Amino acid sequence: MSTASLDSSNAKYRAKFIHNHGQKPSLTMITPSSLIGSLYRLYPLLIITDCALSNLMWICDDLCLPFVYLVTFTLAVNILEPMDSIGDGSLWRQWNFNQVKEYAVNTWFGLTSVMFLFFSFIYYVQSVYHDISHTEQPTLDDIIVVLESVLDKLETVRKEVLMHGLQINGWLSLIKTILIMTPIQLILMKYISVKLYTILSVLVLGLYHSTWFQATFKLFWRILLVRKFYYYFYYIFNKNCISKFPILDLFDLIKHEDLIISLPFTKTLKGLEDNRLKLFIQKLYPQDSSFKGLTKDWQNKNSIKILDVKIQENQRKWHPDGWTSKLVSYERSPYSIEINNKIYSALAPSDMGKLIPEGWQWLDNEWHCTVWSYSNTDWEFTGLNESLEGCTRSKIWSRRLFHL
């Protein structure tokens, strides 16, 4: 009440956020009793899962606990080393007292850590069951809150796992991945021991979902150099739909059959001179009209070929300078043409008209351009107005050529 009146006294009247946690009808009356029963039996498991996920994501109350667990996990990996050496017999062949002593200490620490982890897990589970049985019974809403918390955390974990890393789509990229990763893995195994490999994996797994790790990821993603590296590898595994070279000019464009439309060379057109013919076609098909219903059969000798050149001018918003035509090296060029869902670099409209292939003439007197359409950083359309979401924008310059 008071905030609203404060708002009104100011010159600006501000809208309020929609809060989604409004009054909800109680679930107790509408939920079947069998479901309530099974949910109640599930409650301790939910609490344990929730706790495990909070530890994995480092969002529990006591941040030192996940650290202690992580260290004990890495210590537990120490058991692997003596096993390695005993396995290939090197331990017994080269009998060295100091080495054996070191192994013994490591193994002792490893076993103690395993025992500690095991017992702390058992103790926690036991204490959860004990606490639930000795305190007030949870209501259905309590259970639902924990369930929602678990689901939300699982969703975050899923998103974080899928967001980063190279996505593998299709058999070809799978084979490529195997072909590239196998030698890397072999080289790694040659220089890194199983123990170190496991310790590194445990560390990465343990830290991956922490806010520090994720925030570092995001900050690194801002660095252009990192992105260039990423996309370099990305395009090895995925089809690149951007072709930067060669930069297409009109000579290249007339070779692309898909861009050319044939106009039947009717009797009415036959008697017309160049200029009058141009005016007639212009009248028949104004610049912003489409050539719907016309064939793309340009083999037909008795037809007028029309090439509709549509050049996209692309810009990106940079933090210090605003909109500039400087684009990132892995994305499209400042001027591009889209042919069959593939984006090619093209000359700027002003340069495009300098050299015209023989027999071709401009149908339109000048270039016609649309308004800017804004898109996000991946060139996905967001709207025709500039907003915080729009990091890139493009507009289309179009002009037509014809050939008798």
Next chain:
Amino acid sequence: MSEVSEKGLIRHFFTRRYEKIVDSLIVNEIEDTASNSNRDLIHTITASLINASIEKYKRDKSASTDASSDQGSESSDSFWKDENFKQEYELDTPPSTSLPEGDGSLKGEHQPKEHFLDIFVDKLISKIVPEKLPEREQFSERVLSPDLKKHQPISASTLGRNMGKLGSKMTAMFDMQETVIRLITWRNPSGTVTLLISMTMLFYNPIILLLLPLVTLMYMVMIPGYIHRHPLHRAIYPSRTSYGRSLLEDIASSGPSNAWYPNNTLVESLNELQSGDSGATSNFSDTNSVSHSMAVVMNLRDVQNITTSLVQVSQATDKFIYGAAGFKDERRSTILFFTCFLATGCLWALAPYINWSFFFSFNTWLILICIHPNIREHLLKLMESDKVEEGRKALEKKERYDVILDEKPEVKHVEIFEILEQGITPHHWKFYKFSNQVFDPHDQYRKLQQPPPGVDNLKDIEPPRTWYFDENAPWEVDPNAKKWSEERGLNLTISGQYLVDDQFKRRRLTRRVLRFARPANKPQI
């Protein structure tokens, strides 16, 4: 005699009683949180004034009760009595001390009377600040250990007294600071070289750091103490003029003509006084006291300087923490993070292959040589040259495009209610207001028969602070009136998009708002 004591007793009783009443009044005043803050402050100050005058009155009457706090300082004075010279101290002490204790009034008279203002400030502080201050640890760790509680009420006079005592004792500390500055700025070249050599030794053999306190204790504290008591007579014959100069000092000060010497007029004058005619001995105690009070004032000035530089350092730190490291400028902070990350990685990888002893000692030598006044001048000239500036500008220009800030903005939705008023006929509705309030029959404004706060035009509505409307998403009517009315617990008739009552109907409009980032943190002042 009995009459007098009876009178005193009654007066004492009344004083106590009066104090209790005033105290309870003050407590009531302070606990009364409903009144506004200004009035509170005035009340507190008045109460403190009254209390202070009572306190002053009480202290004047019974000074003995307060003497307990000064017993500590007295006992510390007795510490300085030398066991070898007991007889001298016994002669010096006035006979009054041999009197049996209990006559505290004598002692009280020796105490300097506290100024009224001091008492007033003390009272004021004790009224404003809760008497039982929580220990620092309780703030940070919520550990409630009964042993840790030391309820020492905050007092301006204690603080001032402590400062006064420390003020005269801090000479050594500031001397030390001055020495370090002299060494770093090459005012004492041989000292600087000695420092550098000892630092090099320390870097190559860090265990020296552990031995240093022991050696300092032995040779800087104990041996001088011993020599003071049992002087080893070394005859030094001072010559009137000194011949020859040291090569090291001449190199460091680039010849005797350019040498920098501190302005030692005070020392010289003191020397003159000391070594002058015999008549000066009477003035000596004067000069001594002057220099002592001077030292106190100088120390206080140095304390002030230290606090000023502390404030500057804290301000600079704040600027760094909330500016460069706080993502106020996203691009710069990102680059800083990336650089730090790379540096950490490189250090981690290279650390085992670096000779740290050499690294540190070499750099210390290098830095101190660069700091030398003559060399620093040249370096500064070199740094200010145009080429460096040009290089920096070129680098900055290149850096502009190495960070992409294209993260998806935060998305939320805002709502506004379009309220319509019933016209003459039941089917005739006219626009009333755009408002945050639903304006249902229980609305306070409606009960007062006032229009709710709001605007008449949708364009006048602003997004919440720090947010922007998505220009590509216009206001949209929420078609599901049932949902939002249920969420608010409203039990009104639903007619299409509208929620209708006998006089008004309203529908909800929603719009997308965006925000790139939350505003950067600011230091708490």
